[in-house]
Amino acid sequence: MSDKIKPEDLDWANLGFGYHDLPYRFRAYYKDGKWSEGGLETDSYMRVSEAAQSFHYGQEIFEGAKAYRRKDGGVNLFRPNMNAQRMNRSADRLLMPHVPEEMFVEAMKQVVKANQEFVPPYGTGATLYLRPFYFGTTPMVGVHAASDFTFEIFATPVGAYYKGGLTPTAYVTGKLDRAAHAGTGRAKVAGNYASSLLPGDEAHKAGYSDVVYLDPRLHENIEELGSANFFGITKDGKFQTPKSPSILPSITKYSLLALAPEFGLIPEETTISINDIDRFAEVGAMGTAAVISPVGSITHEGKKHVFYSETEVGPYTQKLYKRLTGIQFGDEEGPEGWIVDVPLD
Incomplete structure (x- = not known):
């Protein structure tokens, strides 16, 4: 013991x-x-x-x-x-x-x-x-x-899931799948994470924070970032996140989709092609463990795509992080029912 x-x-x-x-x-x-x-x-x-x-x-x-x-x-x-x-x-x-x-x-x-x-x-x-x-x-x-x-x-x-906390990191697209299109991707099952170990290890050894998973049918559309959901903020003010039957529905994702309009952003769940990521001014990973982790770049087929900055956090990402954590730690009022008090002695 x-x-x-x-x-x-x-x-x-x-x-x-x-x-x-x-x-x-x-x-x-x-x-x-x-x-x-x-x-x-x-x-x-x-x-x-x-x-x-x-x-x-x-x-x-x-x-x-x-x-x-x-x-x-x-x-x-x-x-x-x-x-x-x-x-x-x-x-x-x-x-x-x-x-x-x-x-x-x-x-x-x-x-x-x-x-x-x-x-x-x-x-x-x-x-x-x-x-x-x-x-x-x-x-x-x-x-x-x-x-x-x-x-x-x-x-x-x-503490923070990613070393450095709210600091932009680099990702790379992978060739292996996390889950099948009609498989268990939407369920939080152990096997999905077991299948992510090898591609994640390969990304780390190559100097990246983690791997970008593409859809298991075409290997064209963005699904997830390691063990977190993906979000991108377009240059024309949309907060976009992928929609797919093989993505785990993140509680953080749906919380940020609800909060995005407070900052003038239009929330959208939509198909996001890896070939169209240069439309994003800011990109990040989101989840309970990751909270909000900015992505400085994604490398796909040898080409690096840089977003707001490889060293500085974008303004919308900062605002969303502050708002979300402000609600979670009780510093700011959030939507009704989001916070449950734990009775202590």
Whole structure:
């Protein structure tokens, strides 16, 4: 069993994006067609059969969310109901029973409250990352859907996903696919991320931040940036993001589509050809882990396409980042229902 971390062991301003074994996590178990009540547990290890379905046939889904320390010392969750709803859409794709939305959100609150001393202080830019995940545990060697499942949420304090935070980075288009056109791209399943390891590693070795995935049919249209969604701001004031059946629907993406008109931008989900990216004045990656990460350039077939700057953040990207994080940390009022307060002791 690993040693539990203590708050005084952490350098809040230099956390990086890594795992720390915190005191508490939530677990619930599905058996005989129903969920257990679930509750907090202290052991970060689980006893699971070697023949558990998820080990061999990949019936596993997960989510990513964050808890944010406010200036007044309280803690916010950002749109947790959307995480619950997306997990259940993923569950539908993998033939898994729904996790009740109320249980999901309440479990997130319980995990944050139990580990509240690990929610990073306001002003550090760090957050408490929450990882809900859910997998089949039925022992089997034939290819079938499981009938028994474990649902868990653990937490870990994190800093920026990309080193340097809000600093433009360089991407390159890849030749490999993250997900099939009619496959599991819209579901947040482990296999999609396993398939991204090789192209991501190749991009890193070539000196890039990550790979640009193109559509799996034509290899022409932009899909995602590594493990994040793509956005581009055109020179005529449109906030555009790709629309495709193989893209994970990012909660951050839909939040930014809703906020873009506040800055005079026209929000659009549309097909974006890699051959037409010079129309963008600014480009970025967006997601729970990435938040908003500016893209300085994309190299495609040996040609580098530079956007606003390779060293400076574009003005709209800065405004959107400030607005989004202002809502998340409680500094600014956001749309109704976006923020859920976590009751603390």
